[in-house]
Amino acid sequence: MNRLWKMWITVWCWGIILFGAVMATAGIPALDGIARLAFNIIGGAQTGAVTLGWDFTILFLLPAIHAAGAPAWRGLTAAALIWLVIDSAFSLSTGFELSAVSNTLLMTGLLVPLLASGALKSAH
Numbered sequence: 001m002n003r004l005w006k007m008w009i010t011v012w013c014w015g016i017i018l019f020g021a022v023m024a025t026a027g028i029p030a031l032d033g034i035a036r037l038a039f040n041i042i043g044g045a046q047t048g049a050v051t052l053g054w055d056f057t058i059l060f061l062l063p064a065i066h067a068a069g070a071p072a073w074r075g076l077t078a079a080a081l082i083w084l085v086i087d088s089a090f091s092l093s094t095g096f097e098l099s100a101v102s103n104t105l106l107m108t109g110l111l112v113p114l115l116a117s118g119a120l121k122s123a124h
Contacts, residue, residue, distance in 0.1 A: 001066060005113035012109045013059040020051030041098060073119045080110055 001009075026035035058065075058076065065072040084107045091099035114120055 001113070001117040001119045005117040005119070006062075006066065008113040009062065009110070010059070012113075013055050013062070015109075016055040016106065017052060017059065020049070020053075020055060023051060024049050070120055070122045073114055077110070077114060077120060080107060 022034050023038065024035075025031040026039065065076060084103050088100035088103045091097065091103065
């Protein structure tokens with residue numbers, strides 16, 4: 001994976017971490033304004049802590065994922081797709097369609113560099 005796509009993935013991780021941090025402020029009345037606005041727009045549960053945990057895990061594992069290559073990228077992609085399907089299905093079934101849309105946008109942000117860089121293909 002070239003430098004551009006590595007940087008994209010890193011920026012994507014930090015963007016999701018920022019989103020998770022904002023969502024986590026929903027539990028702090030003095031700081032919850034932006035989180036409450038987001039929940040009013042997209043609905044859904046307060047998932048900031050889960051979002052932060054998942055994405056810090058991905059961010060900290062990026063060097064190992066880059067080193068391992070295609071098998072690790074495919075594993076990460078499979079896990080993200082499983083999340084996308086399950087979380088979006090629950091979002092749709094509970095009336096929070098915009099949550100499913102935001103999930104799809106997040107997944108797209110991951111898939112663009114993976115597909116464009118060929119990171120999912122094994123080197124022969």
